[in-house]
Structure formats: C-alpha cells, structure tokens
Amino acid sequence: MIRTTKFAMGLAAGVVTLLVAGCGGGTPIGGNGDAASAVYVAPGDYDEFYFFTSGGFSGHLGVYGLPSGRLLKQVPIFSQWAENGWGYSEETKAMLETSYGFVPWGDSHHPQLSQTDGVIDGRWLFINENNTPRIARIDLTTFETVEIIEIPHSAGNHASPFVTQNTEYTVAATRFSVPTPQADVPIDSYKENFSGMLSFVKVADNGRMSIAFQILVPGYNYDLSHSGKGPSHGWSFFTSYNTEQANTLLEVNASQNDKDYIAAVNWMRAEECVANGQGEQWTSNYVHNYFNDQHIAVSDMENGTTVITPATCSDMVYYLPTPKSPHGVNVDPSGLLIVAGGKLAAVVTVHSFTKMIEAIENEDFIGEVEGIPILRYESILAGEVENPGLGPLHTEFDGRGYAYTSAFISSEIVKWSLETFEVVDRIPAYYSIGHLSIPGGDTREPWGKWVIALNKTTKDRYLPTGPELTHSAQLIDISGDKMRLLLEFPTVGEPHYAQALPASLIKDKQVRIYPLDENHHPRATKTEADARVEREGRNVRVYMTAIRTHFMPDNIEGVQVGDSVFFHVTNLEQDWDVPHGFAITGANTSELLLMPGETRTMVWLPTRIGVYPFYCTDFCSALHQEMQGYVRVSPRGSSVPISFNTP
Numbered sequence: 001m002i003r004t005t006k007f008a009m010g011l012a013a014g015v016v017t018l019l020v021a022g023c024g025g026g027t028p029i030g031g032n033g034d035a036a037s038a039v040y041v042a043p044g045d046y047d048e049f050y051f052f053t054s055g056g057f058s059g060h061l062g063v064y065g066l067p068s069g070r071l072l073k074q075v076p077i078f079s080q081w082a083e084n085g086w087g088y089s090e091e092t093k094a095m096l097e098t099s100y101g102f103v104p105w106g107d108s109h110h111p112q113l114s115q116t117d118g119v120i121d122g123r124w125l126f127i128n129e130n131n132t133p134r135i136a137r138i139d140l141t142t143f144e145t146v147e148i149i150e151i152p153h154s155a156g157n158h159a160s161p162f163v164t165q166n167t168e169y170t171v172a173a174t175r176f177s178v179p180t181p182q183a184d185v186p187i188d189s190y191k192e193n194f195s196g197m198l199s200f201v202k203v204a205d206n207g208r209m210s211i212a213f214q215i216l217v218p219g220y221n222y223d224l225s226h227s228g229k230g231p232s233h234g235w236s237f238f239t240s241y242n243t244e245q246a247n248t249l250l251e252v253n254a255s256q257n258d259k260d261y262i263a264a265v266n267w268m269r270a271e272e273c274v275a276n277g278q279g280e281q282w283t284s285n286y287v288h289n290y291f292n293d294q295h296i297a298v299s300d301m302e303n304g305t306t307v308i309t310p311a312t313c314s315d316m317v318y319y320l321p322t323p324k325s326p327h328g329v330n331v332d333p334s335g336l337l338i339v340a341g342g343k344l345a346a347v348v349t350v351h352s353f354t355k356m357i358e359a360i361e362n363e364d365f366i367g368e369v370e371g372i373p374i375l376r377y378e379s380i381l382a383g384e385v386e387n388p389g390l391g392p393l394h395t396e397f398d399g400r401g402y403a404y405t406s407a408f409i410s411s412e413i414v415k416w417s418l419e420t421f422e423v424v425d426r427i428p429a430y431y432s433i434g435h436l437s438i439p440g441g442d443t444r445e446p447w448g449k450w451v452i453a454l455n456k457t458t459k460d461r462y463l464p465t466g467p468e469l470t471h472s473a474q475l476i477d478i479s480g481d482k483m484r485l486l487l488e489f490p491t492v493g494e495p496h497y498a499q500a501l502p503a504s505l506i507k508d509k510q511v512r513i514y515p516l517d518e519n520h521h522p523r524a525t526k527t528e529a530d531a532r533v534e535r536e537g538r539n540v541r542v543y544m545t546a547i548r549t550h551f552m553p554d555n556i557e558g559v560q561v562g563d564s565v566f567f568h569v570t571n572l573e574q575d576w577d578v579p580h581g582f583a584i585t586g587a588n589t590s591e592l593l594l595m596p597g598e599t600r601t602m603v604w605l606p607t608r609i610g611v612y613p614f615y616c617t618d619f620c621s622a623l624h625q626e627m628q629g630y631v632r633v634s635p636r637g638s639s640v641p642i643s644f645n646t647p
C-alpha cells in the first residue's frame with residue numbers, strides 16, 4: 001500500500017505544499033460563496049441525478065441524490081442485511097450461495113451501469129465482488145439485487161464488472177493470480193504454476209448473465225478494465241501489475257519493472273475462436289443465483305466453462321507496455337484514446353487505438369509472452385501528460401475535450417486536454433482520493449456537470465467518531481474553466497467507485513407494488529380467509545397475512561418446543577411504500593420486511609415453553625403499535641392442538 005510519508009516526502013517540495021493544502025484541518029478548499037445554492041435541493045424537490053457508490057467492505061451499494069449528497073437507500077448485495085432480511089429470509093438466502101457454500105459477506109467495488117450504444121440506458125447496475133469472485137445485477141426498477149453469478153478460476157475479482165458498449169458482456173479478471181485450475185503446489189512455484197483469467201460474462205437481452213468464455217493469461221495481477229467504444233468497440237482493456245511475478249512483499253517486489261502491461265483483448269476475435277471450437281472445455285463448478293418467477297432466489301450449480309488461450313487463438317490478446325504498475329485504464333468518449341494511471345509513474349500514459357491497430361498490422365512487436373505479442377511503446381503512444389500529480393489512478397471525461405485524473409499521493413484532481421495533453425487545471429482533494437466519477441464519464445456521452453472525488457480517508461473533515469473516520473465524497477463543479485468545490489458528504493462503506501445517471505432516466509419506471517394477483521409464491525396467502533396454521537410432523541407452517549393494522553392469524557396455539565415454525569407472511573397491501581415487518585422473540589435470524597404484495601418466510605425455532613409475542617417492525621400507520629400477536633409454545637408431546645383465530 002502506498003503511504004504518503006516515505007514515498008511522497010522524498011519528492012519535490014511543491015508536493016509537500018500540496019499535501020498540506022489537501023488535509024487542512026477543516027479549512028474550506030476551493031470553496032465559493034454561492035456553492036451552497038448550487039447544491040441546495042429544497043425540501044420536497046427531487047435531486048437531478050442518482051449517484052450509486054460501492055459499499056466496499058459492507059458488500060452493498062449506496063444510492064444518493066446529486067447535487068444534494070442525500071443518502072436515499074442502501075441496496076444489499078453480497079452481505080446479509082438485517083434491515084430487510086436480505087440473506088436471512090428463506091426467499092433470499094440462496095443469493096449468497098457460492099461453490100464454497102453460504103458466504104454471508106462480500107467486498108463490493110465497482111458499480112457499472114448498463115449501456116446501449118455506449119450511453120447509459122438505466123436498465124441495470126452491475127457490481128463486482130472482490131473476495132469470493134462474483135458479479136451481481138441490480139434491477140433499477142426495484143433497486144433489488146436480482147442475480148449473482150460466481151466467476152470460477154479467478155481470485156480477487158477486481159477488474160470487473162466493466163461493460164461493453166451494448167452491454168454484450170460484463171468482464172471479470174483475476175487480481176491475484178493462482179494455480180489455474182487450482183492445485184496443491186508450493187507458493188514459490190508462482191512463475192511456473194500461477195495464471196490469470198479474463199472472463200467474459202454474456203448479458204442476455206433480459207439481463208440474465210452466463211459465462212461465455214474465459215481467456216487464460218500469464219500470472220500477473222489484473223487490476224482494472226474498460227471496454228472500447230465507437231471505433232474501438234469489440235476490444236476490452238485490462239491493466240496488469242506484478243509482471244515481475246512476485247509472490248511475496250509485492251510493495252517492493254512488484255515495483256521493479258519500468259513498464260507493466262495493459263492487455264488489449266479483441267473479444268470479437270475470441271468469439272470467433274470459440275465458435276471455431278478452439279476453446280477447451282474445463283471442469284468448472286460455480287454457482288448462479290437468481291430470482292425465479294415466484295420471486296424466490298434459487299441457486300444453480302453450473303458445470304464447465306470454455307477456456308481459450310492466446311497461443312491457440314492468435315490475434316486475440318496484445319500487451320501494451322505501460323509505466324508503471326498501472327491501476328486504472330479508461331477509454332475516452334471518442335473511443336480512440338486509452339488512458340492509463342500508472343500509480344508509480346511520473347506521467348499519465350495515453351495510448352492511441354489507431355496506432356495500436358497499425359502496430360498490430362505491421363507486427364511492430366518487441367517480444368511475446370505465452371503467445372501474446374508485446375507492442376512497441378513508442379509506436380502506440382498518443383501522448384504523455386506531464387506533471388499529472390503523484391500516483392495517478394483513474395481518469396474520467398467531461399465530453400467537452402477534457403480528462404480528469406485522480407492522483408492518490410498528491411491528493412488532487414488534475415484536468416488535462418485530450419488534444420494537447422497539457423494540464424489546464426488542478427484542485428486539491430482530501431487525503432486521499434481513489435476513484436473519481438463524472439456522470440456518464442466513462443461512456444460516449446458524459447453529462448459533464450460535476451466530478452465527484454471518492455476519498456479514502458478524511459482526517460479532520462468531519463466530527464471524529466472514534467478510531468475510524470467516515471469516508472467521503474466531494475462534489476466539484478466542472479462546468480467552467482476552473483474546477484470549483486461545491487459540497488462534501490460522508491459515504492457509507494468504502495466508496496471505491498461510483499456512477500451516476502439522470503433521475504429522469506429511471507424515476508418514472510419505479511415499481512410501486514408487487515401485484516398480489518402476480519404473486520406466484522407457492523406459500524402465498526392472498527386473503528385473510530385463507531390464513532391458517534398446519535402441522536407437518538415437526539414443521540409448523542403459518543400462512544399469515546399482514547395488512548394495516550393486524551396480522552391474521554394473530555393468536556396461534558399448538559406449537560411445541562423443538563418445532564420449526566415457518567412464518568410465510570404475505571403483505572396484502574397494494575399501496576406504494578406500505579411495507580410491514582415481522583419479528584418474534586428469540587428468532588435466530590433478522591426480521592422480515594415485506595413489500596406490498598410480497599411473501600417472505602422466517603423460520604423460528606422455539607426452545608422454551610411460554611407465550612411469545614410477534615409484532616410489525618415497520619411503522620405502517622397510526623395503529624402500528626397495535627399490530628402484534630402471540631404464539632403459545634407447549635412442551636414437546638403436549639396435547640394442545642394446533643389452533644388459530646380466523647377473521
């Protein structure tokens with residue numbers, strides 16, 4: 001990990017000045033008197049943009065409004081979420097299944113909105129899980145995770161889930177190379193036995209994901225990705241570091257080479273090779289989770305993927321030499337410039353797609369690794385941005401001819417011209433900026449109003465909260481010549497990356513209720529007259545309804561110690577934003593939160609005799625406090641029969 005101290009302090013004195021400015025103990029930086037009005041959204045008014053941030057190690061997604069920075073929702077994805085029973089209720093547990101079994105935690109990194117013709121279309125949001133490699137899809141009409149697919153033969157799914165121009169694919173690459181397929185080998189046999197994998201996950205017209213093919217590549221660390229657009233549509237680019245292939249103390253050992261590589265992948269060529277049968281069928285067990293038409297998550301164990309290698313499929317992968325341990329790779333709106341953030345490099349490298357194609361045609365190679373030709377740096381270079389800040393990481397674009405690069409070590413955003421590659425403006429960020437985001441800033445048509453800095457730590461910027469301080473985002477106006485800081489707001493989890501879209505794109509498509517007559521849950525109870533309790537051996541099934549302001553039934557007897565009680569609760573409401581909750585004493589799980597028209601199930605294992613209350617956990621009306629009931633629990637073998645009240 002890069003720390004300011006050793007690295008930056010050894011550099012020019014000007015840097016130190018910048019650092020001081022960047023963590024100024026509450027000093028407003030770049031502020032302006034009318035900044036407040038630029039972000040003020042009056043009570044009752046809507047924000048202009050939705051802003052989606054990764055929840056990092058929370059495993060979730062944050063949804064904010066811009067320009068206000070108001071938190072609207074957290075969407076649970078890779079981690080259990082007690083607030084609404086995600087990963088706890090019987091209908092959602094399967095979403096967290098993997099080939100390793102039930103994994104209740106994940107590390108979400110990069111939200112990526114679906115695109116059509118290189119423009120954000122508002123259908124879905126994809127997000128990767130870094131730790132146990134997975135990609136999730138969130139439906140932007142319900143703000144619910146509807147599908148999670150595991151990526152086999154991968155480890156550390158960081159270069160993911162960046163989409164191609166028409167969302168043909170979402171990608172996934174190995175951050176930590178491993179023996180592929182997995183094998184019991186000495187760790188120091190890394191160079192002989194470890195590989196990386198670049199996976200292309202097909203996205204069907206209805207959003208459904210499937211692993212189309214995987215490309216076996218040398219054992220480097222594949223870090224980030226973006227796909228081509230316009231003229232470069234059909235290509236995807238992946239940064240790599242650790243071309244040294246070190247397997248210990250990477251901070252030094254993976255920082256030796258002057259240049260690492262960007263892997264340029266011609267995925268249309270890969271499709272040809274797969275169609276020609278040049279792929280190999282590998283045994284690959286991975287789990288694919290999705291909601292079925294009953295709105296119940298199911299888990300399929302999938303077997304087998306098609307693996308192709310650059311050696312058997314020529315003209316598919318090329319290496320672009322890139323200084324130095326490149327992190328981000330970004331393609332400008334024209335699709336012709338490929339910008340690399342070499343985090344230890346003194347310049348920002350900009351490759352030319354046109355020159356890359358020429359160099360490939362001229363076979364202007366300086367070598368080859370495992371069937372991958374290495375192009376000549378000088379032949380593919382469009383330009384180098386001088387003085388781009390220290391530790392350049394990521395670049396986004398405003399659609400008006402400028403690029404914005406985040407510099408981690410010097411804690412700033414640097415604006416430069418895509419024509420002259422000259423820096424034209426810079427603004428300090430807080431210690432320390434990671435990603436940055438312009439709405440649509442990695443697409444063909446950015447909405448270049450603002451750039452949002454996503455900061456790792458924000459010493460002195462907020463009220464202290466013990467050893468851990470909040471993460472934060474900074475909203476910066478980029479509509480004029482000079483960048484202007486407007487707002488800072490705390491973010492939940494770690495906001496690795498974020499994307500935004502105009503609210504008008506999805507606001508009117510929001511699902512308000514689940515229609516009861518379309519509720520196909522096999523244990524749904526659609527009228528109070530159908531509410532009932534049934535014993536099936538040691539399982540007791542409670543078919544329960546919830547409506548303002550009672551449960552039916554709300555008096556249940558005949559349950560015994562040692563039973564498993566299944567509360568199948570259906571919310572009969574058909575009005576927007578009238579959820580009910582359900583909780584019962586001693587349940588070893590979270591509450592249920594039921595959207596209108598929805599059925600969800602909690603399993604309760606009574607261990608003691610007595611009478612136990614249950615109640616609605618979501619404040620639903622003036623008589624919410626009356627929304628309660630009782631279950632009587634008798635000893636095992638008791639003669640108390642199952643009974644319940646009826647309407």
Ligand code: CUA
Nearest residue numbers: 616618620624
């Ligand atoms: Cu139903 Cu509170």
